[in-house]
Amino acid sequence: MYQDDISSITSDLDTHSIQVIYLSVFFAYNKLGAAFYDSTSAIIYFIPDVEETSRFDITQQILTDIQPSMVICSAKTSDEYYKALNEYLNIQTIDPNNISNNTKLQLVPQAYFHKDTVERTILTLKSLYPLTCDTDDKKRAYISAKMPFNIPNTLSAIGGLLPVIEERCPALSYEFDFLAGNILALRPYDLNALMIVHPFTFRALEIFNPSFHPSIYKANTTNNLREVNSLFAFLKRCVSSIGNRKLRSWCLKPCRSPEILQRRYDVVQFFLDPNQYELLRTLRDHLKPVVNIPSLLRKVFDQNTKISVWKQIIESMRATLRIRMALVPFRMNTYFFDDFCSKLTDDLPRLMNIIETSVRKRKFEIYYLDYCLLLTF
Template identity: 30%
Template sequence: MFSVGTIPGGTPQSPEPGAASASFPSLAPVSGRGEAEEEEDNEQEPAEIYLCALWTSGYLGIAYYDTSDSTIHFMPDAPDHESLKLLQRVLDEINPRSVVTSAKQDENMTRFLGKLASQEHREPKRPEIVFLPSVDFGLEISKQRLLAGNYSFIPDSMTTTEKILFLSSIIPFDCLLTVRALGGLLKFLGRRRIGVELEDYNVSVPILGFKKFVLTHLVSIDQDTYSVLQIFKSESHPSVYKVASGLKEGLSLFGILNRCHCKWGQKLLRLWFTRPTHDLGELNSRLDVIQFFLLPQNLDMAQMLHRLLGHIKNVPLILKRMKLSHTKVSDWQVLYKFLSEEKLHYRSARTKELDALLGDLHCDIRDQETLLMYQLQCQVLARAAVLTRVLDLASRLDVLLALASAARDYGYSRPRYSPQLLGVRILNGRHPLMELCARTFVPNSAECGGDKGRIKVITGPNSSGKSIYLKQVGLITFMALVGSFVPAEEAEIGAVDAIFTRIHSCESISLGLSTFMTDLNQVAKAVNNATKQSLVLIDEFGKGTNTVDGLALLAAVLRHWLALGPMCPHIFVATNFLSLVQLQLLPQGPLVQYLTMETCEDGDDLVFFYQVCEGIANASHASYTAAQAGLPGNLIARGKEVSDLIRSGKPIKPVKELLKEKQMENCQTLVDKFLKLDLEDPSLDLDIFMSQEVLPAATGIL
């Protein structure tokens, strides 16, 4: 059809002087969403990951398919222990929907998969285990399956030999387990027809690229730590229209730092959060960019770039539709608007007249349009790798701009990294979430490095800030290992290789798990896996069992680590077991440092300063905390009395007033029974009444 186009401005206009605000965009979502984006949101299915894993002779081969970008990721053959800790780490990181493996497996792998399938309380939901015949994982058949694949990113002009050379530059064919895993994954995708279930059988599963999946330099953090530190926190979505997902991000570290303007930036930020690293080159490169955008002279440029990144849409989904010949007009509009020239199209009386005169050419025009669209689609698909690279760079820029925005608004500072420091040093650190909720927040410092004070025992009254302090240390360390500025005046991070926590979370309670069993499981992870470069945070261990047993286990765990000497992890343990100190259950030495939360008694009141200092608490002040919680005074007084009797080893006797009141109740009950007796009733047996009613009641009265 005919139309006339003009270019009113030529190029996009730059922001007018003074138009930029004094701060980065707020946490509010970007407005002005177009119809194409709304349609994309409605049609895009949730991303699913299908993983294929093989373990043989101590080596692990892994490959997985991500439906969000139709890309296959692979990890070169890597050594893994018989307990398959590396495989568990990969599972925790990517959360696959299905795990594909060979029906002919080693006993260790079989046991691991059986345990994985039986985890009823696993969050997110445990994956489906799929066994394929071992012949599907043959080395030669897997190579042939890889080379025979129909990949849109490979130009059709390539010969067979050129295609083999091209794929050899991407896929490590010398890693035999990885090649077999890739072959088994392709077999599974073809059998399940992932994403093309309703298409003809001549339509293959779209594969838009191969990417290497690397776990080197990563810091080990388990799902419990992510939960209790509130790095991620899912909440039920309040909107009835969000029934598909049903969850939204609550108050969490990810929630306050996620200021990304495009979905792929959000996805990359989540990936950085799930893959913290101690690669100093990568971390410093991220911090350099953040610091550059924090300079006042670069604020306008940062705002403009962040605003333009909102035009970045789901390019992999569009390429997938092209591969399946499902491209829509809105998809071409999205590609056209990476950078819009603001062309104006209109129709006039003359164009309508030409439509009426030349209307018979409509079919020919449509044929030509279809041919041109097909040729253009082939050209775009041939350059899919370039578009994907541009998307990766734009996503990275979006994340760094988001982190710079948060650092500016919240007053974060740049951390330093020291490979020689085996621990962390934090000057006046703040809890990034608590400081947003409290009117005033008291900063605290922390230092763990060298051979002194590797185990810090923190005592203090209830509600004095011990747990917040532990979480604060963990969150600041985590943020530094992501490459973000941190809420502290100064922070120096050493070679931290893992973060372990034993802090109660609401999730463990809601699942109905035993509190003490959760304690043991989490501490067991730290005991079995922590190294001298690990950071271990323990809060109120042994709280869910008998006091003596809990105290004994806590002392045993700490003595176990103390016996390691210089190989002891860096441990922060908060406890109300004052007997741990009073009974001297820990050996004296430079490895143990005692800290407490500073307080001051003002008459009957207890003033909390929320400040960490050296020393030992002399009491838990539970009665004061109970009074603040609103318990009646007589109950608090009785609690103090019982506590004093226990400490002095004296017997606990019931309260006289309560005893008299109970006696009067028993007497009145017995009198009421007597008055109800009918002495003229011939069936009444007074002997039975005396033996069954009067005598038992008399023991309670006397």
């Protein structure tokens, strides 16, 4: 129905959806709090307060694991921690072939790291709460289930992150809170479930082997590197940009949780069966129209949201429903299929019908306005 619009929008989104990660760290009383913001998902991930070692090993682990584009630190941090942070950044992130990708360290005023101010700001972000949370007490109870308020260093780290998001990721509409369109969720981040791999290991094993793009039009752009003759290049058979980013994150941060690994092995074993080839091909066809929903949700906050954005959301929801229908007969085979089907409730088709009705109504109003203007002139 909307196939002509979808192809053009998808290519435009893939071109501009460049991942940028801002990391904020706050070290005080031998405890470290950290939080980082992913621009592609519009989510703030926080690492609860943890005891830091004398050699700042936790900080080094976070930098190696997250690979941020910018590190934010308080201007009044201790000299010892600042020197260690600067040393880790110089050792791990300097790339002589691509200077634009090097991590930058930015010092911000200590006032941004005030815990009470951060709590009040979090309670004002409407995008984090359902409509039923109409009071501060309800909001505090709702957000406390996801992020406790008894982690002062982590809250301070989030406080240092907010002004950077406001400055570098401006809100799409001033009708809402200044951060509402850019922060869609707060989620914890577990360092213990991931394996930390040294960058030299990736290069030695040829897991990643980036090379400059041959096109002269991409020579001076941020995405001028591409993967060629590497393990990741051979494994990459994803049909969507979301899948490519997910596979890359799995390669960069290998999981060491036996439960999660077993679930992935079960899915791989299921699709290795030759009898499931038709199902695999069907799922690949349904995954093609699915795009990065968080980036579209950020545009929804704009008062003048284009109809094409809503059409793309509808197409992604429709493809997701097709995937659920294809997996329902096999939901008892693996945990992943059962979990996927159970999370997609009947609210999704109802929501899709509401959006479709609204889009048709708005489209009719636009056509009627054009007709009136044509008669006028």
